[in-house]
Amino acid sequence: MARSTILVTATRILLPLMLLFAFYIFVRGHNDPGGGFIGGLIVATAFSLYGIAHGMGAARKLLRLHSRTLIGIGLLCVITSGFLAPLVVGDLPFLTALWGTAVWPAIGKLSTPLLFDTGVFLGVVGVTSMIIFTLAEEG
Amino acid sequence: MTIPTKMLILLPILLSFLAAIINILAWNHRRWQRIVTLVATTLNLLVALRIFMVVYGQGPQAVQASNWPAPFGITIVADLFSAIMVVITALMGLTVAIYALADITPQREALGYHPLYHTLLMGIYGSFLTGDIFNLYVWFEVMLISSFVLIGLGGDRGQLEGSFKYVTINLISSAIFLAAAGLTYGVTGTLNMADLRGALAQVPGGFATTLGMMFLLAFGIKAGLFPLYGWLPAAYHTPPAAISAIFAGMLTKVGVYALIRVFTLLFVQEVAYTHSLILMAAAGLTMVIGVFGAATRSEFRRILSFHIISQIGYMIMGLAIFSPLALAGAIFYIIHHIIVKTNLFLVSGVVNWMQGSYDLKKLGGLYKTNPGLGVLFLIPALSLAGIPPLSGFWAKFVLVRAGLEAGDYAIVAAALFVSVLTLYSMMKIWQFVFWQKAPEGVVERGHGEGENGRFFRLLPIIILATCTIIIGLYAGFFFDVAQQAANQLLDPTQYLNVVLQR
Amino acid sequence: MVLIISGIGTLIFIYAGGYLQGDPRIGRFYVMILIFMAAMLGVVLADSLLLLFVFWELTSISSFLLIGFNHESEQSRRSAQQALLVTGSGGLALLAGLILLATAGGSWQISVLLHQQTAVTTSPLYLPALILILLGAFTKSAQFPFHFWLPNAMAAPTPVSAYLHSATMVKAGVYLLARLHPVLGGTGEWFYGLVIVGGITAVLGGYLSWWQTDLKRIMAYSTVSALGVLVLLLGIGTKIAVEAAMLFLLVHSLYKGGLFMAAGAIDHETGTRNVRRLAGLARQMPFVFVGITLASLSMAGIPPLLGFIGKELIYEATLEPETAVWQLLLTALALLTNIFLVAASGVIVIKPFLGQPNEDTVQPHHPAGLSLWLGPLLLGLLSLGLGLFSNSTLVAKWLLQPAATAVYGHDLVLKLGLWHGLTPMLLLSGVTIAAGAGVWWLHERWRQGVMAVDAALAPRLGPEALYDRGFDGLLRLADWLTVRVQDGFLRHYLLWIVGTTVVLVGTALLRGKTAVMPSQDLIPGPNEILLTLVILGAAWMVVQADSRLAAVAGLGVIGYSMALIFILYGAPDLAMTQFSVETLTVILFVLVLYKLPTFETKDSTPTRLRNVVVSLLVGAMMTGLVLAANAIPASTHVTDFYSENSYVLAKGHNIVNVILVDFRGLDTMVEITVLSVAAVGVYALIHTRKQQQETAVEERRSES
């Protein structure tokens, strides 16, 4: 695939910006439009752009983790966020929300819904990158 | 160890989910995947039995996921019917997993067979346990998409063709389901099924019946009702035996479960129209047309596939008659059918493993070389045909009796007629595969693979055959349970109270 | 009955040991026979109708397995299947009949039902119950027109024929009728049903047995005939008739068991059962000869064997009915039947044992062993002994009287004897024997002619031919229908589904007479109208597209327009998601589609027209549904709860997001799982292909 120099340069700048934006969208999701799903999609789009510019192998390397592992970790976050309440506090149903008290910069209070949304975020990144990488490499 | 009920009911779902996650993470470690699969399915059987005992002893149990009271959160609820289905699912989950140890090739395992198997089970458990109509849609989807992948996994041309039809038609069913769920919310403002029971009664102008018809179509496609079943015989005979066995046993029954659930809990406004007319006609036609297919095909698994359809008709017949006895018969039939049908598919797999074909004309002589397998085939086959004292007889007996008591003579006549053809087609398989001389060129295979393959293949078949016999011999107990489950369905006061925390 | 089952069963066991000597499958055989024996005992001993039915079906199944014992022969398999289907269908009718009977009589216990005769016979369920039960009994006991399976069942090994298909299983139907006689009997329907069917069966069976050449078929038809006689007697239902039936049951079991075992011995020793090819066996097989002679004499009703007493009682019974017409008719039927049976017994004994051997005949390899001749001889002697001592207490009081009492429903005292004085019955017996001898004499001369007539008629009009053709026709219909419905065309499956949807949902919608006017309607602004037009245009573009790209572009336009709708009506989350998902979908389409061929319009115009009509119907229906749903006011309690508690309890400002991650978090958990599975699926599909290519490459490499 012939790579255009503009795209290569652009993605180098674009990638961190898009990642930052995705993170922003993801974090503000609980209070404003956004959330894990959309954030994840943006990340995946960023990596695909990078892949188109630099080759899918490079994008894969940049992602470090295998998409499959990412999916697994995402799902693990989801189920963990559900199990926290019944296992830690006890006698609460699965997925009951727990909230921390300390307020963290940028993300606010730690909570199980946040962990849940993180799981969704990671899962979506894994899924979309897996689909795109597989298809692009094969094609 | 006692598990709090709040956790217990969700455990079948969560254990499967967890197993799937671990299997995704352990993607390239086949040994670990196998261990996880066996451990998870075994644990689930124990959990399922525990759920059954709790529900049997203390009545329906509910848990509000995320701790929001119904109808605002999503309620997971197990009444006796659900509990029965969960136990059966767990039993099939374990036995088929054992069979799969020998049947699923390493290539398929490398493509994600293990995680998919667990997400499939997760979807099935979820469908049986949820008390929310939209949540039911979601569970259906996870079950479906897992089945999509499983059915196409590692496939040749035939398998791809089958799965293509399967995918297309099931996506249509999903679309109808989604639209129906949306419309239901539109006219009632709620999605919780217990809440919907009261709300639908308020819906004016017979619109509830219209919604009922949409659900009938959505679930009818999954259950394989006439004339919506086209995908089933097109697809079920294509994947490996272990996969088609779990499909044959469980997937259509999820549709039947959903039909029974919504047509006892939600759509009981115009029973004379919905049940006595539409469902009754569907039941009769499904039975007859299905068995016609079975009587005339000559491929082992295609015969069995058509039988699934035919027997779905019996279950729906119980729902259509809509008396306590008939519903109990339908539930009994489901229990019996899942075990028997799964088992027959497994047997067909063993036959294929030994002689390398599913085509009746290319098989033969197994009675001479493997009389034990013959017996293992005859038990589920005769049970399917309703020969006493095996489980199928009691199921049929209760339904016929219920039909006669309700005065629905036409459907009873159809049911009896269908049983003759069922017997015929089972004997057809028997004659070709076991009695007739092996045709030229058939070589017995499968002995070179070592005793492991044989053991893992035969053990589940033996377990399931034993279940069939036990259900037949202790039919009284099983019928009693089915009757109680049916009573809970027809009078859902307990269900409503426990869900809505009244 | 118990005595017959166990007694003959024991003899059969010994006999089978000899008959199947050296056959590796003898273990299997014994197991099946034992299962059958248990089942048969169950039928007879059960007091519950349900239990009786359970055992009844088990006898059918074990019979199936035993008939097909020589399963590599096509003939055996066919006969086994035929027998199973005929008796199995009857069994199902019986099941329905028994359920009706239990409903009418209010109990499943036979002992309780016995006192419910009035309640049962006056119930509206009586007639259907009777018909169904009779169907069950008639098929099992090989009554006309279901008799044909029994001669075919002779494909079974001889011990099986002797045991199941003459002594026990086929008697189950008669047993059932006898057992239920006190409950169901005593009505006109009962009388006519049994007498007519039994009469036809008796005569037809006798007639057919007389000109067969296969020893076992001769016996099979004479069994059919005997069963007919039994049914006839039970139909008459008087005291004498019941006594006669019970006696004849015993008589028949004894002689027929003996005859079969003898036939088996002959078959075993000579390799043929064709009477035309047997002669002069008396010398080689003396014990078998004695046994078979005694049995045949009993069958022919020659004094002093037990058969004679049986015959006398039958005549006595047929002379009993009130009206002269029936007396005459029944007696004539019995007479005719017995004449044929006399002739048949002549055919069995005289030629094979006493005839002169010629070049056609087969010589036995060696004399029959003890286990092969013991059975026939014992049973023959028993016939003789019981005949001689028929007036003893043993026979009358202990064996037959209780049985007859149970069937008749009232106490009765039974007196038997060889000599009753000069009665009409004795006269009839004389006529029978004389005429029988005459008919046997005719046998040689008429056989050719009879066979020709039969060969011409049976394939067209015989019940077996009708059964075959009926069943074939059914299968052909089934095949036709299946191929029609399940034709492999996905589009047809879709058409079925869509058509059913339109019919069912449409009908329900119209039936419901729901108002289809939304309760509120925003006046659309210009941009909204424009958006609508864009979507409609895009839809048209998709439908009309000649190229893939245009279709995908149209699809994309629709998707993005939807995102706009979402923005317009306060759903920014939705809009963002829709926008990004649509982009991803389009990318996927493009990635994949450029590998696929361009559209070619392959549908014919009528097909397309049909599709247009169906699609428009669906569209109209969905619009109707939406409008109808909009017209119905919905409760807002759920959504109110969300907006009230989203911040207060769930600590989130974005209600949609709070629903997703908290209120309905379970949905999202599953949703993300679905997505993960889909990704695994994409991976699996692509790699499946890779695996296949690799194996193909390897195969090619190993070939070259």
Added chain:
Amino acid sequence: MEILLAIIIGVLYAAAIYMMMSRSIVKLIIGLALLGHASNLLIFNMGPLVRGRPPLIHEGAEVPIPPFADPLPQALILTAIVIGLGAIAFAIVLVRSVYQQVGTDDIDELRTTER
């Protein structure tokens, strides 16, 4: 606008069904995608339409100020969209595999196992 929306929904369903009943495998997939759109729009129309007021609670407030759009259908559609994406992605790739195996996009050819 509800009426217009209802018409759009009907048209989308009709187009979807029409596409699905054609013999081309690609058209079928496009039909499936349309079916998903139609269903989503149907659900969206189930809440009362409100212009430009998303279900957000403003900073400092405890409840949203009415009128605002019904949040529940939005959440349902979000779930449905994501599930639809999964299904469509899989279906597209499946179609490609089928095409590579069978070598035609004619659905009527896909019946070798049903004879």
